[in-house]
Amino acid sequence: MSPTGEPLTGERILEATEEVLRRHGPAKATVVDVARALGVSHGSVYRHFRTKAALREAVTKRWLDRTAEALAEIAAGDRDPEARLRAWLRGLFDAKRRKAGDDPELFATYTVLTGESGEAVAAHIAELTAQLARIVREGVAAGVFAATDPETAARAVFHATGRFHDPCHAPEWARPEAAADFAAVVELVVRGLRA
Amino acid sequence: MSPTGEPLTGERILEATEEVLRRHGPAKATVVDVARALGVSHGSVYRHFRTKAALREAVTKRWLDRTAEALAEIAAGDRDPEARLRAWLRGLFDAKRRKAGDDPELFATYTVLTGESGEAVAAHIAELTAQLARIVREGVAAGVFAATDPETAARAVFHATGRFHDPCHAPEWARPEAAADFAAVVELVVRGLRA
The missing domain is CATH 1.10.357.10 (Tetracycline Repressor, domain 2)
Known part of the structure; x- marks a missing residue:
């Protein structure tokens, strides 16, 4: 669960990733930024997407x-x-x-x-x-x-x-x-x- | 006339410009480089092509x-x-x-x-x-x-x-x-x- 009480789904992570990419651009966006935007640890994000590359590929898909x-x-x-x-x-x-x-x-x-x-x-x-x-x-x-x-x-x-x-x-x-x-x-x- | 004795034609300048572009890349190539490659002053080049932009446009054409x-x-x-x-x-x-x-x-x-x-x-x-x-x-x-x-x-x-x-x-x-x-x-x- 994230601080907002909503379960942390892959879809929520991808939404947050798109928002982080929009704000920081593809060169600077990090998994830590995504975790921070969701109010969760970066470990929680990695449980859904095992690498930064996998997360980027999923959001592109x-x-x-x-x-x-x-x-x-x-x-x-x-x-x-x-x-x-x-x-x-x-x-x-x-x-x-x-x-x-x-x-x-x-x-x-x-x-x-x-x-x-x-x-x-x-x-x-x-x-x-x-x-x-x-x-x-x-x-x-x-x-x-x-x-x-x-x-x-x-x-x-x-x-x-x-x-x-x-x-x-x-x-x-x-x-x-x-x-x-x-x-x-x-x-x-x-x-x-x-x- | 250039030091080689050949008259300095627009075509010779364009040939030299292509060679300079090949060597230095488009960001670094200058009219001085072209003049040096031909053994002439940069003023001689400017008599054929009035600006660096005109020279680049001509070589592209x-x-x-x-x-x-x-x-x-x-x-x-x-x-x-x-x-x-x-x-x-x-x-x-x-x-x-x-x-x-x-x-x-x-x-x-x-x-x-x-x-x-x-x-x-x-x-x-x-x-x-x-x-x-x-x-x-x-x-x-x-x-x-x-x-x-x-x-x-x-x-x-x-x-x-x-x-x-x-x-x-x-x-x-x-x-x-x-x-x-x-x-x-x-x-x-x-x-x-x-x-």
Whole structure:
């Protein structure tokens, strides 16, 4: 139990970690800062996350999962596959743009963390391309898309739209031409998938 | 005239500047270093390039132009438009990958310089998309591509293939899956343009 009487869960530790990262930045944030913010000993934090690296990886995963969960709902929807693909790509661009624009410091922090967390990022990209592959596969089944290998096509769609979700392109997302550029790439990609 | 007896041309200054940048890195390279490498006074350098920023912009432009010139030949070729588009995209990826792989320090230096030279980069991208637009336009005229606006389509092709030419993706170019990823995106893009 922490001094507030609430049980110390992994989720509470991750919330506090995000807040500490926001305040101190990724270079200075320590496990002791997290424990202090929660009013517990750093030993209590280590019982949930065995190393500082594990804690950083877990908070990065949580941040990435928030986007993936919202997109999973779109991918599993029952709209026709082309509309679903367009909504999914728009949802991904909007989520990333919002994260970068609403809280640039936290976004910069997570850009550093994702650079460290190769595994969390690889799992995130695998999850997103699996969602895309589901849409492509259902489009092929419905006869609206053509793709000999939906997994390869999904990966190609993910890469072809990278300008609108890869954090290295974040400085370009606020430019006035970004909306038209996004629309033109989505158009090209959708045409490229059509049967 | 410099001590070697050769006239001091802008081109010789730019060659020396690239060498100085390679040796000292973008943060430390000075106009005095360039003058010393050429055995001339810094005043002689300033007669060709009025400021250090102008010299840095010119050397960046020269570096970008080398790629654009090689691609211009492909764009102006007489192969059928689809083969020309494929060769052009391959040429761009190969040129960037070679620059990044053969001399990583110089590539990192130019990545810093292009970050400073907004105008040189904008002109380079305008030149490359104009080459692409030419191929798309000729494809439309030949009835093999469909595009209501070849300029917009060219820009979309450029952005959709950004993973294989934008310097922020350089760390990914040496990965074993890069060749297959590139092939899949080119396939998607070509299909997206076809009439």
